[in-house]
Amino acid sequence: MDRKILIYPRGNGEGKGNSMSMFLCLDETTLPPDTKLFVKFLLRVISQTPTKSDDFEFKVENHFGPSCLNWGAQKFMSIVKLNDPKKGYLVGDTCIAEANVTLIGEVTTAS
Incomplete structure (x- = not known):
């Protein structure tokens, strides 16, 4: 299962312009x-x-x-919070993100 983190620093969907959006994405070819x-x-x-x-x-x-193929939050974190230097989420141009994924189960519907 190949996966990646997709980040929209200025938001996506209902988070556009007010939040950072972040999603876990699965590579459909895997x-x-x-x-x-x-x-x-x-x-x-x-x-x-x-x-x-x-x-x-x-x-x-x-x-x-x-x-x-992807799931996450359009309003993951407010842009104000992301840019707050006291919080340390964004330092210079660097933001560190990670995903911890646990596979609970797999279902195949083909006969």
Whole structure:
């Protein structure tokens, strides 16, 4: 299961202009036909402050399949919070994001 994090720094959809949007995306070429994956995942933006105590997280359980190749939040984090130098999420032009993904199950509907 190949996956990547898709980030819109100035937002996407209802987050456009007010939030950073972040999604976990599955590469459809790595998904067998007629298969759905049920996953639990956490998307996180890491604080670059010395204490790293203010990491920002989004947790969800969802399925990925041919009709749903990405899932996340259009309003993951407000642009104001992202740009707050005291929080340390954006330092210079660097933002550190990570995904923690747990595969719960796989279902194949082909006969």
